[in-house]
Amino acid sequence: MGLEIRLRELVQRAKKLVRSMTDDNTSEQVEEKENQEKEEQRQEGKEDKKKQKVQFPQYFQQQQNRGDKNPNGTNLKTPVLRGVVVSEFDGDRIWVEASGNMKGRYGVEVPNGYDAKEFQPGTEVALDPNSFKVTDIVERGRDAEFEPIRTDVTFQDVGGLDHVITNLSSNVGAQLNSDKQKKIEEWGMDMDKSMLLIGKPGTGKTHLVKALSNEYDADMFMINGPQLVEKFIGEGAKKVKRLYEQARSSDNPAIVFIDEIDAIAKKRLDDRRHGGEEVERTMSQLLSELDGLDSEDGSVISIFATNTPDIMDPALLNRTSAIEVPVPNAESKEEILKVHTRRIDLEDDIDLGLVAKELDEDFTGRDIKQIVRQASVNTLERYEDVSEAEVSMNDFQEAITDLKEGNVGVEKDFLSGENRHPEEMFA
Numbered sequence: 001m002g003l004e005i006r007l008r009e010l011v012q013r014a015k016k017l018v019r020s021m022t023d024d025n026t027s028e029q030v031e032e033k034e035n036q037e038k039e040e041q042r043q044e045g046k047e048d049k050k051k052q053k054v055q056f057p058q059y060f061q062q063q064q065n066r067g068d069k070n071p072n073g074t075n076l077k078t079p080v081l082r083g084v085v086v087s088e089f090d091g092d093r094i095w096v097e098a099s100g101n102m103k104g105r106y107g108v109e110v111p112n113g114y115d116a117k118e119f120q121p122g123t124e125v126a127l128d129p130n131s132f133k134v135t136d137i138v139e140r141g142r143d144a145e146f147e148p149i150r151t152d153v154t155f156q157d158v159g160g161l162d163h164v165i166t167n168l169s170s171n172v173g174a175q176l177n178s179d180k181q182k183k184i185e186e187w188g189m190d191m192d193k194s195m196l197l198i199g200k201p202g203t204g205k206t207h208l209v210k211a212l213s214n215e216y217d218a219d220m221f222m223i224n225g226p227q228l229v230e231k232f233i234g235e236g237a238k239k240v241k242r243l244y245e246q247a248r249s250s251d252n253p254a255i256v257f258i259d260e261i262d263a264i265a266k267k268r269l270d271d272r273r274h275g276g277e278e279v280e281r282t283m284s285q286l287l288s289e290l291d292g293l294d295s296e297d298g299s300v301i302s303i304f305a306t307n308t309p310d311i312m313d314p315a316l317l318n319r320t321s322a323i324e325v326p327v328p329n330a331e332s333k334e335e336i337l338k339v340h341t342r343r344i345d346l347e348d349d350i351d352l353g354l355v356a357k358e359l360d361e362d363f364t365g366r367d368i369k370q371i372v373r374q375a376s377v378n379t380l381e382r383y384e385d386v387s388e389a390e391v392s393m394n395d396f397q398e399a400i401t402d403l404k405e406g407n408v409g410v411e412k413d414f415l416s417g418e419n420r421h422p423e424e425m426f427a
Contacts, residue, residue, distance in 0.1 A: 081098050081126070081127040081128075081129050081132075082098070082124065082125075082126065082127070083096040083097060083098040083106075083124070083125050083126075083127045083134075084096065084097050084122065084123070084124055084125070085097075085119045085120065085121055085122065085123040085124075085125060086105065086121055087121060088116075088119065088120055088121060089110060089116035089117075089119060092107075093107040093108055093109055093110075094107070094108055094109075094110060094116070094119045095107050095108075096108055096125060096127065096132075096134070098127055098132070106127075106132050108127075108132055108133060108134055109133075110134075111133060111134045111135070114134070114137070118137060119134075119137075123137060124137070125137055146221050146223070146242060146243050146246045146247075148219035148220055148221055148250065148254070149210075149213075149220045149221070149222050150220075151210040151211075151213065151214050151220065152214065153207060153210040153211045153214055154211055154214055154215060155211050155215060156339075157207070157211060157339060158204055158207055158208060158211050158339070159328075159332065159335035159336035159337075159338065159339040159340075159365070160328040160329075160331070160332025160333065160335040160336050160365070161204055161208065161325065161328075161332070164208060164323060164324075164325055165208070165211075167323055168195070168208065168212055168323070169212075169215075171191065171192055171195070171321070172195060172212060172255075172301050172303070173212065173215070173216055174191065175191050175193070175253075175299060175301060176216040176218050176253040176255075176299060176301065177216065178299075181299065192320070192321040193290075193293045193300070193301055193302060194290050194293070194301075194302040194303075194304070194319055194320040194321065195301070195302070195303045195304070195320060195321050195322075195323060196261075196303075196304045196305075196306065196309070196316075196317070196320040196321065196322045196323070197209075197303065197304065197305040197306075197323055197325050198305075198306060198307070198309050198322055198323070198324050198325065199305075199307060199324060199325030199326060199327075200307050200327055200362075200364055201307055201364070201366070202364035202365055202366030202367060203325045203326065203327060203328075203364050203365055203366075204325060204364075204365045204366075205259070205305040205325050206222075206257075206259060206305065207365075208325065209222075209255065209257045209303050209305075212255065212303075213255050216253065217252060217253075218252055218253040218254060218255050218299075218301075219247070219250045219252045219253070219254045219255070220254075220255050220257060221243060221246060221247050221250075221254060221255070221256045221257065222257045222258075222259070223239075223243060223257075223258055223259075224258070224259045224260050224263075225258055225259065225260040225261045225262065225263030225264050225265070226260060226263045227239075228240060228258075228263070228264050228282050229263055229264060229278075229279060229282070236264065236278060236279070236281065236282030236285075237281045237282050237284070237285035239282075240282060240285045240286050240289060241285060241289070243256060244256060244289045244292075244293075244300070247300050248300055250300075253299035253300075253301075254299065254300045254301070255300075255301050255302075255303055256300065256301070256302045256303070257303045257304075257305070258302075258303075258304050258305070259304075259305045260305065260306065261304035261305065261306050261312070261316070262306045262307075262308050262309075262311060262312055263279075264279055264282045264283050264286065265283050265286070265304075265306075265312050265313050265316045266279070266311050266312065266313060267311060267312065267313045267314075283313065283315075283316065286316070287315055287316065287319065289302075290302060290316075290319050290320075291319075302320075304316075304320065309322070327361070327362055327363070327364055328363075328364070328365060328368075330356055330357060330359075331356075333356040333359050333363065333368060334352050334353050334355075334356040336365050336368045336369075337352045337355060337356060337368060337372065338352060340368065340369050340372040341372055341391075344372070344376060344391055345389065345390045345391065346390060346391050347390045347391065347392045347393070349393065350391065350392070350393060350396075351393070354393070355393070355396045355400075358396075358397065358400050359371075359400065360404065363403075367403060370399075370403060371396065371399045371400055371403055372399075374398075374399035374402055374403070375391050375395040375396045375398070375399040376391060376395075378391075378395040378398050378399060379391045379392070379395045382395075
């Protein structure tokens, strides 16, 4: 009996020992697995941090993603400097003007795999920020900011400005027509390549240029003068240069149209304040481009528009041929009314001549367009079945009254009539 009890105790001890050893191994395995998972998470975290460092592809080189390894490039994921070649190869090196935080002029060797002739002044390159070695030549693309504007406006959409259309067609149009341009060159004539349209806001200056570009199948590169006013030194001048470069590279004849040109072409003063020097740099670049057009045979025409020619610099005025776009007279007002009402249903007793006589003398083409729009809205309010709507004389009279009383939105030239001194341009 005692022996059996003793054996049973030994068996139970053995089982406990085995169970204890098994539990220890299991806990070690669990702990080892947990440690392994933590290590994997740490590694993944490091990888994520590495990936997060490359967030801006326009500033970082990723050579490992390129199929063709550049022998001159760096293997590091470092910011790439942008530079411009300022001096061609002199037998020893080329000189590059770098931008950004490392701005300066550096002499660099011609990289392997490239010909020295590829690095002409003006060529944009990418630079390694550590060694300043050239890593790539940056391909010049078209600037999206200055893409040509296509329009369906024709001279038939411009009313009351026949004499201005004739003037533009005989001068600018002749240069945009290839056959006439050849004859002009045979005769050795010097045609004006820069025109200045002068007139109050709303008289149709922009409309004229759009119609001109459409009639002669020319690319129209349009920008407003205030868009060329930049706070950083030299940026406005660079914009002007890129604008004309894109116009010159166009496959079709091109018109560069700058509205509100007075924003960058005010009279230059001795007292320069609040960015005046930067505006003058921009205008100097513009004058340089105009001088370049005069010496070229290419079909690039510059047209500017302003309503304040009295404050403009004589240097620009002397380089342009001015054309006045006047406020329409009674006869022209009637023509403009016909243009804007040609697709509108009018009552049979409508007399557009009488409507024109109701208009104030200083009403512009834009004012007349607003009157037609408001008269149409008045008509739609009167009819329950709009399919039968026809504009009446009373609708026009209400629209004219609303315009005179300021009840409909019209852009006014609040500065017209004021005697402004050119010094106020920097005030």
